[in-house]
Amino acid sequence: MREFTYKSRDGEVRVLINVDHSAAIEGVLGNYTGCVAFVSRSIVDKVRTKCPVVPVVDGEEGKSIESALSIVRSAHELGIDRDGLFIGVGGGSVLDVVGFSASIYLRGVDYVNAPTTMLSMVDASLGGKTGVNALGLKNIIGVIRQPRYVIVDLSFLESLPxxxxxxxxxxxxxxxxxxxxxxxxxxxxxxxxxxxxxxxxxxxxxxxxxxxxxxxxxxxxxxxxxxxxxxxxxxxxxxxxxxxxxxxxxxxxxxxxxxxxxxxxxxxxxxxxxxxxxxxxxxxxxxxxxxxxxxxxxxxxxxxxxxxxxxxxxxxxxxxxxxxxxxxxxxxxxxxxxxxxxxxxxxx
Ligand SMILES: NC(=O)c1ccc[n+]([C@@H]2O[C@H](COP(=O)([O-])OP(=O)(O)OC[C@H]3O[C@@H](n4cnc5c(N)ncnc54)[C@H](O)[C@@H]3O)[C@@H](O)[C@H]2O)c1
Known part of the structure; x- marks a missing residue:
């Protein structure tokens, strides 16, 4: 297991590599009033967490403003308040839309990136660029807001084609x-x-x-x-x-x-x-x-x-x-x- 932190405008970001996602997520929940995991549809069965799980359509099709609104609706229905936590679990497309939704929900709540593809493990999970596609244009709407934690569980790579x-x-x-x-x-x-x-x-x-x-x-x-x-x-x-x-x-x-x-x-x-x-x-x-x-x-x-x-x-x-x-x-x-x-x- 390796870890490091980096400082950002949004506070300190903690990056954990080669950890069990379930234990790592449990470890951070104490700081929050509630949580919800938005998980790529393709890997819902592999995710273990006490937080409610909401499946998300992945790929470019799922990276839409409609999907962001549906994430916001789910969080509201689950009673997530300003001190609640969003957890994105999936490839870059899911992390982008979940990060974006966390940034606009109640003017911004903390979020965790738990990447499940190689690209998202080395790139999309870190840096705070979030966004969705709209009007036929890729990443045309988005903000820069850093995740609070990046949790990399290598076991997700086993099923990756x-x-x-x-x-x-x-x-x-x-x-x-x-x-x-x-x-x-x-x-x-x-x-x-x-x-x-x-x-x-x-x-x-x-x-x-x-x-x-x-x-x-x-x-x-x-x-x-x-x-x-x-x-x-x-x-x-x-x-x-x-x-x-x-x-x-x-x-x-x-x-x-x-x-x-x-x-x-x-x-x-x-x-x-x-x-x-x-x-x-x-x-x-x-x-x-x-x-x-x-x-x-x-x-x-x-x-x-x-x-x-x-x-x-x-x-x-x-x-x-x-x-x-x-x-x-x-x-x-x-x-x-x-x-x-x-x-x-x-x-x-
Ligand atoms: N925010 C950033 O800094 C940043 C950086 C690079 C890329 N991106 C974005 O990331 C997206 C691409 O991400 P990606 O390559 O991870 O693709 P992706 O999120 O579209 O996922 C690719 C496919 O892998 C499947 N999948 C995900 N995890 C799996 C697993 N563990 N086992 C089996 N299947 C799995 C998904 O269902 C999907 O079909 C693009 O939208 C791109 O714009 C963002």
Whole structure:
């Protein structure tokens, strides 16, 4: 078991990794007048808690304003007051909608994130970004409000299908290449154990990933100072790949190709060492995250120029300056488009 805390605007966040969710939840309930667990429909039978359990539709479909209102209604019917606790148990989609609902219910109550997918264990459970999709737009409504606890129970990974499991490693490799060379080495050298869900190495890798993310969140909680932008490495192109392939490429695989493309662009811009794209390719391939996809490069470029991080004629792009180090650069949209066409037409 590993644990750490980080300070946020909303108070101290306690992060517990490789614990039994039931015991960990019991351990925090003493501070609250009531509790309710909003649990992903797909794993209700695996959750043990004294709190009332309300199943939640998961996936993007469940991440809606209607779902948030239904969560608010359930909490009200269960008599949860301002000193009550919401517990979200599920993948990133459930944690996002439960966190958002906790933030608006009675102007905000504490909440716990108990992630059950690899992606949510290393990423979505920490950082306080909550939100729902609306008007056909992803994450268009949301707030930044930190959870009070993050409780990671590795046993949930047992039932997680392999494609969902490996997807989370794209984010781990992202932390490694931008922030933490030792983490990247560990993931590369121990990929076999990680793929067989060995809990000793998983605990270590999830701990390091969440610590790395927490350092960034602490430095730029509201995503205004240009530090949190590093968490977006591979995502400018990755999101465009998801859009242009109509989400037939998974998030992890889209971010994997996005990192390859953005690292090649970093090389062309003169910031990234020449061997980084190959280091990334080799690490991502170990987790089967690299597939050849036919990308319509014009569609890709169109999706990118609509990116929400665009400001005027520029896009701010994090680039790797050495393995484990990064910097934020401002690239003209025209130049970026040209580089994407030249470097990313054929990937990997
Ligand atoms: N808030 C953030 O900082 C942040 C960061 C990254 C991603 N996200 C969000 O996270 C979402 C993606 O999260 P995700 O990849 O966890 O997907 P998800 O929540 O959609 O879950 C994927 C699938 O896994 C199933 N599932 C969940 N846990 C399971 C388990 N233990 N065993 C078997 N099946 C299980 C779910 O039913 C679902 O079908 C996106 O909406 C994304 O926007 C948020």
């Amino acid at each position: 392999t494609p969902n499991y490996i997807d989370g490693f794209a984010e781990v490799i992202k932390y490694g290449v931008t922030l933490d060379k030792d983490l990247l080495d560990q993931v590369i050298n121990r990929s076999g154990e990680l793929l067989s869900k060995d809990r000793v190495i998983l605990e270590e890798v999830i701990y390091r990933s969440l610590r790395d993310k927490a350092e960034i969140v602490k430095a730029d909680e509201l995503d205004r100072a240009g530090v949190r932008a590093v968490l977006n490495y591979g995502h400018t192109v990755g999101h465009a790949i998801e859009a242009v392939t109509n989400f037939s490429v998974s998030h992890g695989k889209a971010v994997a190709l996005g990192m390859i493309c953005e690292s090649r662009i970093g090389v062309r811009l003169g910031y990234t060492p020449r061997d980084v794209p190959d280091i990334l390719l080799s690490a991502l391939s170990k987790f089967d995250l690299i597939n050849k996809v036919d990308i319509d490069v014009n569609g890709l470029v169109n999706a990118m120029v609509r990116d929400k991080k665009r400001s005027g004629d520029f896009i701010k792009l994090p680039v790797v300056t050495d393995v484990g180090k990064w910097s934020l650069v401002k690239v003209g949209v025209g130049e970026l488009v040209r580089l994407v066409i030249e470097e990313c037409r054929s990937m990997p």
